[in-house]
Amino acid sequence: MxxxxxxxxxxxxxxxxxxxxxxxxxxxxxxxxxxxxxxxxxxxxxxxxxxxxxxxxxxxxxxxxxxxxxxxxxxxxxxxxxxxxxxxxxxxxxxGTKEAKLRAAHISSIALDAKHRHIVFTIPDLLRGYFIKDRSLLNLLFIAARNTLACIFNDAKYRKIKKKKIYLKKNKCPYSYKNDRNKIVFGSVLTLHTFGRDLKWNPHIHRLVCEEAFDTKKNKMKNYSFISYEKLRKTWMYQVLDLFSKQKLKHFHYLK
Structure with missing residues (x-):
């Protein structure tokens, strides 16, 4: 030094x-x-x-x-x-440039030969201050982004459970559908950015999502080329607010 x-x-x-x-x-x-x-x-x-x-x-x-x-x-x-x-x-x-090229080459080598889409998950200005005070909260963005797509890909299973009015047990695991049987398994790569184009504090998630997912029940790949934007947005909002509610943050319920 x-x-x-x-x-x-x-x-x-x-x-x-x-x-x-x-x-x-x-x-x-x-x-x-x-x-x-x-x-x-x-x-x-x-x-x-x-x-x-x-x-x-x-x-x-x-x-x-x-x-x-x-x-x-x-x-x-x-x-x-x-x-x-x-x-x-x-x-x-x-x-940094060399590391980025090596990482991109590695991701390309392990990715499926299928179409992918780029999704950006952002948060409002009012919530960004919490991440400055406690950077460990940034991990919640990864969990929320993962659960959002898990709910989107397993939407049919969720609607079936809701229709039958089956009581959903609250699992201690923060990851939705992780331990469930007959689920849709999807693949994605997540990257955290803590700043925006103006270089101001703006934590957000960039995500590369494969449009082909594996159906464990039917033992075959399924195409998910269409994802409802409105559903994606509402699910992301719910996941973020739900995870934040469990952290007992000061003035959060007022902001929510």
């Missing part, structure tokens, strides 16, 4: 001329480096989390020997070559 007492000396080992050719002066490394005093003041006032401050420092020092290095020596001529370690941070323009 960057030593506050000897910060200038640390950066002398950072080859900015090399970065000019690869990243350009508009990279995050330069932006953070130019504003390191302001960033440090925010951290000292408790405005930046420890993990954020550490990531910023790693991004600045990406490609320098302060993150470690590998030394290669030629056994014949004795020439030495130093290869500095990268920061491997998602925030870094170099490391």
């Amino acid at each position: 960057i030593d506050d007492t000897n910060y200038a000396d640390c950066l002398t080992l950072y080859n900015f001329n090399h970065v000019d050719k690869i990243k350009g002066k508009e990279s995050f490394s330069y932006i953070f480096n130019d504003n390191i005093n302001y960033i440090r003041s925010l951290y000292n006032r408790g405005k930046i989390r420890n993990i954020t401050y550490d990531t910023i420092q790693k991004t600045i020092l990406c490609g320098s020997i302060y993150l470690g290095y590998d030394l290669f020596v030629c056994p014949h001529c004795g020439n030495e070559s130093i290869v500095p370690h990268k920061c491997h941070s998602k925030l870094c323009t170099s490391c």
Whole structure:
């Protein structure tokens, strides 16, 4: 990490001329480096989390020997070559781009050869403040998004139970239809974004959903190319509010 007492000396080992050719002066490394005093003041006032401050420092020092290095020596001529370690941070323009491409390739390799659709699950402004105070609540968005599609894909089963007026036992498991028999099994990939296009705090879920699902009762694949938007929206609203109601959050019932 960057030593506050000897910060200038640390950066002398950072080859900015090399970065000019690869990243350009508009990279995050330069932006953070130019504003390191302001960033440090925010951290000292408790405005930046420890993990954020550490990531910023790693991004600045990406490609320098302060993150470690590998030394290669030629056994014949004795020439030495130093290869500095990268920061491997998602925030870094170099490391983050590489990680994103590797993740995209991995998802493509395991996805079914079928049509997929992109769905974005958002929340209203009034609820976003709860996630800033307690980031563990972000996990509720994943549960709510998963349960929303589970209810959509298993809608026929829900209507059948409702028609027969069968008493539904409350399960301690937060995931709907997880332990049920004869259910529709669907596949999707979820990604959390905590900011919007304007870079303001706006937690939301991006979801890639396969339109082919497996019917365990009939032992075959079924097509779900049509999903009612109104039903999707109402189910998402219910799932989010229901999960929040169980958290005993201050003033939540008034907002609800």
